[in-house]
Amino acid sequence: AQKITQTQPGMFVQEKEAVTLDCTYDTSDPSYGLFWYKQPSSGEMIFLIYQGSYDQQNATEGRYSLNFQKARKSANLVISASQLGDSAMYFCAMRELIIQGAQKLVFGQGTRLTINP
Amino acid sequence: DVKVTQSSRYLVKRTGEKVFLECVQDMDHENMFWYRQDPGLGLRLIYFSYDVKMKEKGDIPEGYSVSREKKERFSLILESASTNQTSMYLCASSSAGADFNYGYTFGSGTRLTVV
Numbered sequence: 478a479q480k481i482t483q484t485q486p487g488m489f490v491q492e493k494e495a496v497t498l499d500c501t502y503d504t505s506d507p508s509y510g511l512f513w514y515k516q517p518s519s520g521e522m523i524f525l526i527y528q529g530s531y532d533q534q535n536a537t538e539g540r541y542s543l544n545f546q547k548a549r550k551s552a553n554l555v556i557s558a559s560q561l562g563d564s565a566m567y568f569c570a571m572r573e574l575i576i577q578g579a580q581k582l583v584f585g586q587g588t589r590l591t592i593n594p
Numbered sequence: 595d596v597k598v599t600q601s602s603r604y605l606v607k608r609t610g611e612k613v614f615l616e617c618v619q620d621m622d623h624e625n626m627f628w629y630r631q632d633p634g635l636g637l638r639l640i641y642f643s644y645d646v647k648m649k650e651k652g653d654i655p656e657g658y659s660v661s662r663e664k665k666e667r668f669s670l671i672l673e674s675a676s677t678n679q680t681s682m683y684l685c686a687s688s689s690a691g692a693d694f695n696y697g698y699t700f701g702s703g704t705r706l707t708v709v
Binding site: 481483486510512514519520521522524527529568570572575576579580581582583584585586587 | 624625627629634635636637638639642644650652682684686688690695696697698700702703705
């Protein structure tokens with residue numbers, strides 16, 4: 478079964494600095510997908526970025542980029558020029574096939590990011 | 595523009611009560627999921643459904659059941675609520691196939707407290 482590990486329970490960063498949130502994964506499936514979600518204090522889960530295992534380039538979405546290192550099985554999220562509104566819980570997740578073609582997400586433990594002014 | 599709606603944002607129930615958490619999606623998604631979120635444990639899958647009337651156990655189904663009588667609605671049932679079921683409950687839906695690259699659409703969550 479797939480497993481996702483986020484080893485940083487909490488991180489504190491100064492505003493405008495770049496921040497890297499760590500995520501490592503374990504799977505024997507050659508085809509997989511990795512996701513990052515943001516959860517502000519309001520509780521909603523916001524999709525940030527997706528990386529497929531066969532994608533040649535690292536995914537980017539605005540200030541978010543995914544540092545995908547396949548050999549090391551890591552998929553770190555990089556946020557450039559952090560803002561106060563980036564303070565939130567961040568979850569890394571991996572896609573897993575279940576049955577009847579359905580897929581589910583397996584989540585890591587999460588990292589709470591706090592941006593200091 | 596709400597796409598996945600959970601019926602309650604906050605809920606307080608007594609030990610032993612039967613509790614219903616409702617989730618409705620308007621995106622015609624085939625798949626629906628119930629997770630619970632606890633500090634330090636991330637999101638853990640309770641049950642999922644890939645079609646109407648179809649349900650499958652996730653990683654932590656004990657003490658829960660589900661119902662999916664219509665495509666758009668997926669209900670989580672706590673048969674006899676206990677204090678260890680105090681948690682944040684998140685409903686999600688997704689389409690099948692390649693569109694899954696967008697992952698899930700989540701509801702806003704229900705924070706359940708069992709006293």
